[in-house]
Amino acid sequence: MEKRIMTAEDIDRSLHRIALQIVENNHGVANLAIIGIHTGGVFLADRIQKLIQDREKIELPTGTLDITLYRDDWSLASQNPIVKKTSISFPMEEMVVVLVDDVIFTGRTIRAAMDALMDIGRPLRIQLAVLVDRGGRELPIQPDYVGMDIPVKVDEHIHVRLAEKSGADEIVLVDR
Template sequence: MNERQIMTSDEVRRAIARIAHEIGERNGGVTEVVLVGIYRRGIPLAKRIAAAIQSIEHKTVPVGALDITLYRDDLEIRGPSTHIQHTNIPGDITGKIVVLVDDVLFTGRTIRAALDALTDLGRPERIQLAVLVDRGHRELPIRADFVGKNVPTASSEDVAVRLNEIDGGDDAVMIMRGAV
């Protein structure tokens, strides 16, 4: 198996800063914005975007955590997962602009599950999607509104995002070949 780095920690930092700018720009400010990270790596990313927004807009954006295990469509294929995380959304999302945050956008099935989960929790005014990496190979009509980096990949490859908060060490995005 060989791996190739496609983003360094500096590039991750700049991508997050740009996404933070774009979220404010697209929504005419951030007053109604709620960031919701998808377990696991979406959560530290959402917190970092919130911190970047804080330094740009001088406004605190609420950050929530969403576990989509119970909305998955592959229970029959993958079986139950041992760990279900705690969903924790700050306040009512009805009428808000929810920005879903995840590390990698691939088939779109996770986002489909997240959309279902969010609509069970309230009726947001708008839902947008921010991802660090879009690697293509969509199986559903879903696209991201804010993308850190578009990376063409082969379906046999794997994209691994390493974040200091979870993996320790420096942030990095790697492509692993022949991981399957």
């Protein structure tokens, strides 16, 4: 069974709000960079980047991180995410880096992302934006910017459909 939890309009409004909150919390966009986590997070990071750029009339540096599970079934919590590929072509020293992902669950992906960032450079600050916080954290990691909070059972899954890949935006909750 599928239950829609965010429409295209909901997603658009959330991304506008998150973009504005990022600028507000950082008192502008000086030294700001956006890094998307492969794959959903990359599309969302691009959108947030464009929204901020349109508003502030500046270019924001962006990058991507590709993180997958060490073993293959990501549906199981407590598995180990590893960083497959980093694509960050700006110096992170003195930068405020906003990580963007579609869903946060256990927090392990973000932990791996932060480890990778620290290996590359020394950001002044790392912040986290996610479209959906499904709860179920196994680490003390919380997002700074959240589209929607929705507690999801371990045997449920959130489908994040984004126009870039699925033709239209929509977020649905499904029983496995």
